[in-house]
Amino acid sequence: xxxxxxxxxxxxxxxxxxxxxxxxxxxxxxxxxxxxxxxxxxxxxxxxxxxxxxxxxxxxxxxxxxxxxxxxxxxxxxxxxxxxxxxxxxxxxxxxxxxxxxxxxxxxxxxxxxxxxxxxxxxxxxxxxxxxxxxxxxxxxxxxxxxxxxxxxxxxxxxxxxxxxxxxxxxxxxxxxxxxxxxxxxxxxxxxxxxxxxxxxxxxxxxxxxxxxxxxxxxxxxxxxxxxxxxxx
Amino acid sequence: xxxxxxxxxxxxxxxxxxxxxxxxxxxxxxxxxxxxxxxxxxxxxxxxxxxxxxxxxxxxxxxxxxxxxxxxxxxxx
Numbered sequence: 001x002x003x004x005x006x007x008x009x010x011x012x013x014x015x016x017x018x019x020x021x022x023x024x025x026x027x028x029x030x031x032x033x034x035x036x037x038x039x040x041x042x043x044x045x046x047x048x049x050x051x052x053x054x055x056x057x058x059x060x061x062x063x064x065x066x067x068x069x070x071x072x073x074x075x076x077x078x079x080x081x082x083x084x085x086x087x088x089x090x091x092x093x094x095x096x097x098x099x100x101x102x103x104x105x106x107x108x109x110x111x112x113x114x115x116x117x118x119x120x121x122x123x124x125x126x127x128x129x130x131x132x133x134x135x136x137x138x139x140x141x142x143x144x145x146x147x148x149x150x151x152x153x154x155x156x157x158x159x160x161x162x163x164x165x166x167x168x169x170x171x172x173x174x175x176x177x178x179x180x181x182x183x184x185x186x187x188x189x190x191x192x193x194x195x196x197x198x199x200x201x202x203x204x205x206x207x208x209x210x211x212x213x214x215x216x217x218x219x220x221x222x223x224x225x226x227x228x229x230x231x232x233x
Numbered sequence: 234x235x236x237x238x239x240x241x242x243x244x245x246x247x248x249x250x251x252x253x254x255x256x257x258x259x260x261x262x263x264x265x266x267x268x269x270x271x272x273x274x275x276x277x278x279x280x281x282x283x284x285x286x287x288x289x290x291x292x293x294x295x296x297x298x299x300x301x302x303x304x305x306x307x308x309x310x
Contacts, residue, residue: 077246084239085297118296129292136286137246 008059009094014042014199016054023058025105026094028068034058044200051200071095074107074138074148081130082111089113096149096189103188106147109134116152127152160193167197170219175203181219185210191217236297236305240267243290248275265298265305280309 009026013019016038024031035058042054075093082089089111096106111119119126131150139145163186170181183194191208194217198206204219237258245251253272258265271279280287291307298305 080242081239081293084235084242085293086235086300087296118299125292126296129289132289133243133286133293136281137243140247 008057010039010055010057012053012055012196014044014051014053014196016041016056019054019056020058022097023056025097027058027060028071028095029058029060033062034060042200053196068093068095070142070146071107073141074134074146075109077134077137077141078109078111078130078148078150081134087113087116087119089116097192098188104147106149107138108149108151110151110153110156112153116155119152120155159190163190163193164197167194167217167219171198171201171204174219174221178221180221182209183217183219185214185216188215191215194219235301236265236267236294236303239293239297240269240290240307243293244269244271244279247278247286248272249278250275263303265303267294267305267307269307269309271309276309 007027009023011019011023011026013022020031020036023036024034027034037057037059038054039057040052040055042052044051071093075091079091082091090113092110092112094108094110096108098105119130127150131148134150135146135148138148166183170183174181186194195206195208198204198219202222204221207218207220208215209218210216237256240256241254244254244256248254248271250272253270253275255270257268257270259268260266269279278286279290281289287307287309294305294307
């Protein structure tokens with residue numbers, strides 16, 4: 001069973017520089033402490049979309065330097081819970097990258113395995129319960145609260161694809177109708193996916209509005225873009 | 234057995250006095266009944282506000298039990 005800490009991450013962002021920054025934040029390391037491989041040089045999209053994000057891989061030069069004690073504490077608790085539940089899975093840990101200054105980083109523990117349907121059955125009840133208990137247990141272990149979030153591999157990836165489609169559809173609608181489209185409230189990691197998907201878009205800009213759980217992305221048409229006739233006066 | 238270990242691991246991580254964590258397990262056919270006992274001062278730490286921690290433990294027990302084809306009930310006594 002894989003028990004290693006994540007000493008390598010792959011990240012995606014509109015530019016190589018942003019992808020590197022994001023990877024460093026996830027690992028909690030500085031540029032001097034990692035080896036950087038550019039997997040894909042992104043390019044900007046057109047009005048029709050089609051931009052390609054940049055993708056990089058960062059690997060810690062000294063794997064022990066990547067062992068953040070808070071991340072390791074959270075990952076260990078989740079792994080131990082899974083083993084006692086007889087769920088065959090491995091875990092990796094990384095910091096989330098806050099979307100903006102309103103947010104704090106979270107310890108994201110990702111659960112990897114072949115047969116994890118049970119964890120997300122009954123509308124993810126098991127996953128939600130484990131996340132709550134892990135927060136309480138890690139909080140007591142560290143003597144201070146640590147925001148822990150759990151994710152199950154595969155389920156998040158599917159959600160990401162769904163969000164990208166939703167973002168592109170909203171952009172099309174915003175351009176066609178020449179007015180702002182507001183998406184459902186969603187957590188910061190999901191809002192970030194929408195922002196990135198549309199950042200290269202020539203017809204729209206995106207902005208998050210609202211507070212806390214009601215925070216949502218708005219897709220705003222750029223002045224003059226897409227309208228059949230530009231507004232006169 | 235697995236379920237008892239699960240409750241023990243969670244309870245000991247939450248209480249002030251792990252030495253006083255005791256769990257009884259009664260198996261009747263496919264049904265497993267677990268009872269958790271902790272020091273009086275630690276009861277709140279395993280029950281939680283509005284029973285939220287106890288309910289989270291029940292949810293995880295349900296997952297563990299489903300793996301083994303069991304049904305499980307859980308109480309804090």
